[in-house]
Amino acid sequence: MHVPDGFFDAPTSIATGLIAAGAVGFSLQRANREIRETGPALAGLTAAFVFAVQMVNFPVGAGTSGHLLGGALAAALVGPWTAVLVMSTVLLVQGLLFADGGLTALGTNITLMGLVTVVVGYFITRALLKLLPKRVGSVVPAATVGALVSVPTAALAFTGLYAIGGAVDIPLAKLATAMVGWHILVGIGEAVITAAVLSAVVATRPDLVYAARHLQPDLVLVDADGNSSSVAPDRPIAARPAGRSLGVGIAATFVIAGVVSLFASAHPDGLEFVGAKLGFEGAAKSSAVADSPLANYGVSGIGNSQVSGALAGIIGVLVTIALGLLVAKLASLRSARARS
Amino acid sequence: MSGSAGDGLLVPVDSRVHRLPAQVKIVALFVFVLAVVATPSTAFWAFALYAGMLAGCVVLARLPALVVLKRLAVETPFVVFALLLPFVATGPRVEVLGLSLSESGVLGSWNVLAKGTLGVVAAIVLSASTAPRELLAGLERLKLPSTLIAILSFMVRYLSVVSDDLHRMRIARESRGYQGGRAGHLKAVAGGVGALFVRSFERGERVHLAMQSRGYNGRMPLLSETGAAQAQWLEGLALSLTAVVIAVTARVAGL
Numbered sequence: 001m002h003v004p005d006g007f008f009d010a011p012t013s014i015a016t017g018l019i020a021a022g023a024v025g026f027s028l029q030r031a032n033r034e035i036r037e038t039g040p041a042l043a044g045l046t047a048a049f050v051f052a053v054q055m056v057n058f059p060v061g062a063g064t065s066g067h068l069l070g071g072a073l074a075a076a077l078v079g080p081w082t083a084v085l086v087m088s089t090v091l092l093v094q095g096l097l098f099a100d101g102g103l104t105a106l107g108t109n110i111t112l113m114g115l116v117t118v119v120v121g122y123f124i125t126r127a128l129l130k131l132l133p134k135r136v137g138s139v140v141p142a143a144t145v146g147a148l149v150s151v152p153t154a155a156l157a158f159t160g161l162y163a164i165g166g167a168v169d170i171p172l173a174k175l176a177t178a179m180v181g182w183h184i185l186v187g188i189g190e191a192v193i194t195a196a197v198l199s200a201v202v203a204t205r206p207d208l209v210y211a212a213r214h215l216q217p218d219l220v221l222v223d224a225d226g227n228s229s230s231v232a233p234d235r236p237i238a239a240r241p242a243g244r245s246l247g248v249g250i251a252a253t254f255v256i257a258g259v260v261s262l263f264a265s266a267h268p269d270g271l272e273f274v275g276a277k278l279g280f281e282g283a284a285k286s287s288a289v290a291d292s293p294l295a296n297y298g299v300s301g302i303g304n305s306q307v308s309g310a311l312a313g314i315i316g317v318l319v320t321i322a323l324g325l326l327v328a329k330l331a332s333l334r335s336a337r338a339r340s
Numbered sequence: 341m342s343g344s345a346g347d348g349l350l351v352p353v354d355s356r357v358h359r360l361p362a363q364v365k366i367v368a369l370f371v372f373v374l375a376v377v378a379t380p381s382t383a384f385w386a387f388a389l390y391a392g393m394l395a396g397c398v399v400l401a402r403l404p405a406l407v408v409l410k411r412l413a414v415e416t417p418f419v420v421f422a423l424l425l426p427f428v429a430t431g432p433r434v435e436v437l438g439l440s441l442s443e444s445g446v447l448g449s450w451n452v453l454a455k456g457t458l459g460v461v462a463a464i465v466l467s468a469s470t471a472p473r474e475l476l477a478g479l480e481r482l483k484l485p486s487t488l489i490a491i492l493s494f495m496v497r498y499l500s501v502v503s504d505d506l507h508r509m510r511i512a513r514e515s516r517g518y519q520g521g522r523a524g525h526l527k528a529v530a531g532g533v534g535a536l537f538v539r540s541f542e543r544g545e546r547v548h549l550a551m552q553s554r555g556y557n558g559r560m561p562l563l564s565e566t567g568a569a570q571a572q573w574l575e576g577l578a579l580s581l582t583a584v585v586i587a588v589t590a591r592v593a594g595l
Contacts, residue, residue, distance in 0.1 A: 003418070004418050004452070004455075004456035004459055004460060005373050005376065005377055005455050005456055005458065005459025005460070005462075006376070006377050006451060006452055006454065006455020006456045006458075006459060007418065007452055007455075007456065009377070009378075010374060010377045010378040013374070013377060014374075024485075024488065025485070028485055028487055028488060032487070035487055035491075038544070038545070038548060039544070039545075039547070039548030039551060039552075039556075040487060040490035040491045040494055041494045041544045041547035041548045041551065042541065042544030042545060042547075042548060043491045043494070043544075044490070044491045044492070044493065044494020044495040044497070044498060044544070045494060045495070045498050045502065045540040045541065045543055045544035045547070046537075046540060046541065046544065047491060047492075047494075047495040048494075048495045048498045048499045048501070048502040048503075048540065049502055049536060049537055049540040051495070051499060051502075052499070052502045052503050052505075052506045052536070053506075053533055053536070056506070056529065056533060077537060085488065085491060086491075088488075089488070089491050089492055089495050090495075092492065093492065093495060093496065093499075095463065096366070096463070096466065096467060096475055096479075097349065097467050097472050097475065097496070098349060098467060099349060099411055099460060099463035099464040099466070099467045099468075100463075102373065102456065102459035102460065102463065103369060103370050103373045103459060103462065103463055103466075104370070104373045104374050104377050104459065105459070192526070193526075193530065196526055196527060196529075196530030196531075196533075196534075197530045197533045197534045197537070198534070199530075199534075200530055200531045200533070200534025200535065201534045201537055201538060203534075204534065204535065204538055205538050205541075208537075208538065208541055
């Protein structure tokens with residue numbers, strides 16, 4: 001699953017690096033209160049757990065075994081913010097200490113495996129928990145579906161990145177079909193393993209499952225006279241997930257990113273893409289490697305358009321992140337005011 | 341995975357590369373790989389130079405070639421992907437040994453293989469010449485957020501503890517007849533993993549309480565305070581600046 005160096009061009013690698021840095025920074029801010037309460041040791045040990053579990057062979061059926069990616073599982077167990085930090089930590093350690101996944105592809109890997117799987121997995125889990133019976137055990141089917149969907153979604157995100165900055169032009173529909181098709185199978189394995197692990201945790205320590213913290217049953221006290229009274233369990237801090245503000249932020253990010261990319265596709269790069277699709281690409285290549293160095297500047301300034309394309313991409317991403325965070329901030333302010 | 345998990349891939353020898361401060365190595369290798377990625381794939385001479393420079397690093401770091409070659413295996417899934425590219429990519433086609441291959445696909449396959457391999461070797465040089473502890477100190481001096489550094493350092497510190505926990509659980513499970521080969525064994529394997537999570541979580545709580553009782557106030561003490569000397573920065577960056585010059589030359593000259 002780890003993307004190596006050179007799979008995406010330099011602008012895409014830098015852009016996904018910025019997205020990953022933004023996501024980690026945002027998660028650090030959101031998880032700050034929890035981490036101050038529970039300590040960094042807990043998140044670090046969860047990361048060590050995910051790292052170790054990724055090496056376990058699970059028998060998935062039909063004589064095959066599967067590995068866990070763990071994004072959806074971590075989100076259900078420790079919550080989305082800590083999970084993004086945990087997954088990013090795991091990928092950072094794998095990239096720097098174990099030479100697994102490229103250094104420049106670190107941003108891409110964190111975006112795909114640390115961000116997309118966690119966010120998709122967590123939102124589906126939360127949405128399904130609203131529909132399912134209100135008990136802790138419901139988190140198992142909910143997170144199973146979350147895990148099932150999160151893997152093909154990450155594959156789809158990979159395809160999207162490939163459309164923007166892939167090194168080779170492959171027919172996108174073909175790539176998307178192959179990637180999503182294969183990763184639905186991987187997702188089924190992920191779902192089976194997530195369900196099995198989560199039900200083992202629910203059986204022993206249901207209070208540890210973050211996604212189901214609000215579903216803890218009340219404590220029933222019976223005194224000597226036989227009078228029973230129920231006491232609500234301790235509500236852990238930050239038990240109320242900031243789901244709405246994150247949802248609004250992500251929706252805003254996608255809308256803005258869509259608008260920005262509309263403008264971007266009016267750029268010559270878009271034309272180049274269409275040209276490549278229609279088979280003019282060979283012609284463009286031969287003129288780009290013409291003998292005279294001036295030919296390079298003559299052909300509509302390829303170097304220039306790439307530099308400006310990269311700049312546009314970077315600025316677009318920065319603006320997108322900034323606006324997304326701003327909208328999320330405003331939304332959380334408003335909902336805080338509405339509550340008080 | 342036994343007790344060595346906490347040491348990463350470190351090859352404990354003494355060399356110039358090992359002695360460089362970690363932050364210099366991280367920045368140098370990052371710039372180097374970025375330069376490699378930005379090089380047009382048709383500039384074959386540039387890739388030959390990059391490969392030569394990396395081989396020089398491996399020799400200078402006194403790393404056994406066998407270790408480097410073995411670690412290259414992590415690339416395998418993407419090598420398969422790269423080898424499929426010539427068959428699925430669009431564009432003008434060429435006949436090679438009776439197979440109809442896409443021209444841009446062949447080039448793209450070369451592109452992914454060359455850049456991916458150079459990137460992996462660069463990462464191997466970094467991880468084999470730097471102890472995890474030093475890497476964390478390097479990241480800290482590169483001003484990563486302190487909370488992230490704290491999480492990273494706890495992960496690295498407890499990696500071998502958690503792996504050993506997992507190892508003991510596997511022995512316990514297998515000695516009870518659950519080899520984990522059949523689908524019926526899934527429950528036993530997953531039960532062990534669930535228990536591993538509970539153990540890790542509880543260990544995290546205990547560690548935090550122990551830290552608090554020893555005066556932890558939310559800030560970790562700095563792991564080290566010495567920065568890198570200017571000469572060390574120059575030494576480390578010589579490699580990556582050469583790579584940047586090569587990449588720029590390859591782009592501008594269009595060779």
